[in-house]
Amino acid sequence: MVGIKQFVMNKSCDILICGGGISGLLATAFFGISGYKVICVDPSLNDEASTTKNLDLRSTALLQQSIELMQKFNIWNDLIPYATPLYTMRIIDAGGENESPRAKRDFNSSEISGLPFGWNISNSVLKEELIKKIYTLSNVQLCFGVNSTKIVTRTSEAKVWLSNGETVKAKLLIGADGKNSFVRKSLGIKSSSSNFKQSALAFIVNHPVSHQNISTEIHMSGGPFTLVPLNDNNGQHRSAVVWMEKTIRAKNLIDLNKDAFQDEVNKRSCGVLGNLTINSKTSLWPIVSQLSETFYSERTVLIAEAAHSSPPIGAQGLNMGMSDISTLLSLVEKNGLDSESAISEYSRLRRLKVNLRMKGIDALNLTSMAKMQWFKDLRSKSLGLIHDITPLRDQLMKYGMNAL
Ligand SMILES: Cc1cc2nc3c(=O)[nH]c(=O)nc-3n(C[C@H](O)[C@H](O)[C@H](O)COP(=O)(O)OP(=O)(O)OC[C@H]3O[C@@H](n4cnc5c(N)ncnc54)[C@H](O)[C@@H]3O)c2cc1C
Known part of the structure; x- marks a missing residue:
C-alpha cells in the first residue's frame, strides 16, 4: 500500500481501540465514520497491511447481515x-x-x-481496504507497532499506557485484542474455555x-x-x-x-x-471455544475474539464480532458515550446471544x-x-x- 503515513498519537480521545485485527479495524472505521474521535493501537500492524509479515492466508465468509452493516458505512x-x-x-x-x-x-x-x-x-485484502478507508478519516488515528501495557479505569475515563511511552485517556476503551486479550486480563475478567x-x-x-x-x-x-x-x-x-x-x-x-x-x-x-x-x-x-464471563468493565468493553472465540464452523466468528460492534454502536448512539448502562447493556445482550450460538457451533x-x-x-x-x-x-x- 503506497502513501500511508504514521500518525502522531494524541493524548486523549473518545474511543481507544486496543487491537487492529479485522474487528478492531472495523470498529475503528464504524465509530470513526460516525464522528467519534478514535485511536486504534496494534503492535503487529505496520504501514503495509499486505506485507508478508502481516499476510493472513485465511479468508472470511461475510454473512448478509455483515454486508448490510458495511453498506451502511459505505465500505462494501x-x-x-x-x-x-x-x-x-x-x-x-x-x-x-x-x-x-x-x-x-x-x-x-x-x-x-x-x-x-x-x-x-481474503483477510489481507479486507484489512488493507479497511486501513485505506480509515486513512481518509481525519478524526481517526492508527498507531502501528504499539501495544497497550497498562490500564487504569475511573468512572469518567480509561487511561492506557502504551509501549512507546505515551498515555491515552479515552471515554471508552474497546478491547479488540484477540483471544489472549491484554485488556481482558488486565481488568481481571475471567473467561471459560x-x-x-x-x-x-x-x-x-x-x-x-x-x-x-x-x-x-x-x-x-x-x-x-x-x-x-x-x-x-x-x-x-x-x-x-x-x-x-x-x-x-x-x-x-x-x-x-x-x-x-x-x-x-x-x-x-x-x-x-x-x-x-x-x-x-x-x-x-x-x-478453542472461549467465552468471557462479561464483555464489560468500567469504561471498557470487549468485542470479537477478545470476548468470544469459537471453532471456524458456519462462518460465525468474525460475523459475530461485527454484530458486537453494531450493537455497541447503536447503544452508544442512543444513550451517549458516557452512559455506563449502555455498555453494561451491550455486554448483557451480546453475551446471551453469543453464548447460545457458541453452544450450537461446539455441538x-x-x-x-x-x-x-x-x-x-x-x-x-x-x-x-x-x-x-x-x-x-x-x-x-x-x-x-x-x-x-
Ligand atoms: C481458519 C479460520 C477460518 C475462519 N473463517 C471465518 C469465516 O469464514 N467467517 C468468520 O466470520 N470468521 C472466521 N474465522 C474467525 C475470524 O477469523 C476471527 O473471528 C477474527 O479474525 C478475529 O479477529 P479479531 O480482530 O477479534 O482478533 P485478531 O485477529 O486476533 O486481532 C487481535 C489484534 O490485537 C492485537 N493485540 C494483541 N495484543 C495487543 C495489545 N496489548 N495492545 C494492542 N493490540 C494488541 C494483535 O496484534 C492483533 O492484531 C476464522 C478463523 C479461523 C482460525
Whole structure:
C-alpha cells in the first residue's frame, strides 16, 4: 500500500481501540465514520497491511447481515471486486467405512432470499481496504507497532499506557485484542474455555472444476474440511480451504513435504473439485471455544475474539464480532458515550446471544469430530432428515445466514 503515513498519537480521545485485527479495524472505521474521535493501537500492524509479515492466508465468509452493516458505512462497494458470492452450502458426509461421499445435500440461498448467503474475501485484502478507508478519516488515528501495557479505569475515563511511552485517556476503551486479550486480563475478567485439541489448517488451492459459488463442507472425522470459493485468478479456479483436524494429526500434516501434503489434501477432498493444487503457504490455527464471563468493565468493553472465540464452523466468528460492534454502536448512539448502562447493556445482550450460538457451533464441531462409526452413521442420516424437511431446512438456513 503506497502513501500511508504514521500518525502522531494524541493524548486523549473518545474511543481507544486496543487491537487492529479485522474487528478492531472495523470498529475503528464504524465509530470513526460516525464522528467519534478514535485511536486504534496494534503492535503487529505496520504501514503495509499486505506485507508478508502481516499476510493472513485465511479468508472470511461475510454473512448478509455483515454486508448490510458495511453498506451502511459505505465500505462494501470498495470490497465487492475482491469478494466471491456464496449461493449454495453443500454438506457432504464421507464418514462411511470407505471414506467416500455417501450423503450430499445442498442448501440454496435462493430458497429463502434473492441474495447469496454471504461473500468470501481474503483477510489481507479486507484489512488493507479497511486501513485505506480509515486513512481518509481525519478524526481517526492508527498507531502501528504499539501495544497497550497498562490500564487504569475511573468512572469518567480509561487511561492506557502504551509501549512507546505515551498515555491515552479515552471515554471508552474497546478491547479488540484477540483471544489472549491484554485488556481482558488486565481488568481481571475471567473467561471459560473448552479445548478440543483441534487445529485448523488454512491454505488456498487451484482446481480444474469450477466451484460454481458453492461452499463445500466434507465430514469424515477430526473436523470438517471446507472449500470456500474465491474469485478466479488468471483463469484459474480457486478456493480457500479450512481443514480442521485433531492437533496431533494437523501438526503431522503440516510437516509433510509439499507433494505428500497435496496427496493428503486430495484424499480428504474426495475429488469434489477435481485434482487440487496447493497455491499458498499453509497456516495452522489452534481451535478453542472461549467465552468471557462479561464483555464489560468500567469504561471498557470487549468485542470479537477478545470476548468470544469459537471453532471456524458456519462462518460465525468474525460475523459475530461485527454484530458486537453494531450493537455497541447503536447503544452508544442512543444513550451517549458516557452512559455506563449502555455498555453494561451491550455486554448483557451480546453475551446471551453469543453464548447460545457458541453452544450450537461446539455441538456441530463435536458431531464432525466423531470417530465412532454408529455416530457417523447417525450424522449422515440426520443430514438427510434436516435437509429434506423443508420448514426445518429453511429455518436452519435463516439461522445460519444471520450472526445475530
Ligand atoms: C481458519 C479460520 C477460518 C475462519 N473463517 C471465518 C469465516 O469464514 N467467517 C468468520 O466470520 N470468521 C472466521 N474465522 C474467525 C475470524 O477469523 C476471527 O473471528 C477474527 O479474525 C478475529 O479477529 P479479531 O480482530 O477479534 O482478533 P485478531 O485477529 O486476533 O486481532 C487481535 C489484534 O490485537 C492485537 N493485540 C494483541 N495484543 C495487543 C495489545 N496489548 N495492545 C494492542 N493490540 C494488541 C494483535 O496484534 C492483533 O492484531 C476464522 C478463523 C479461523 C482460525
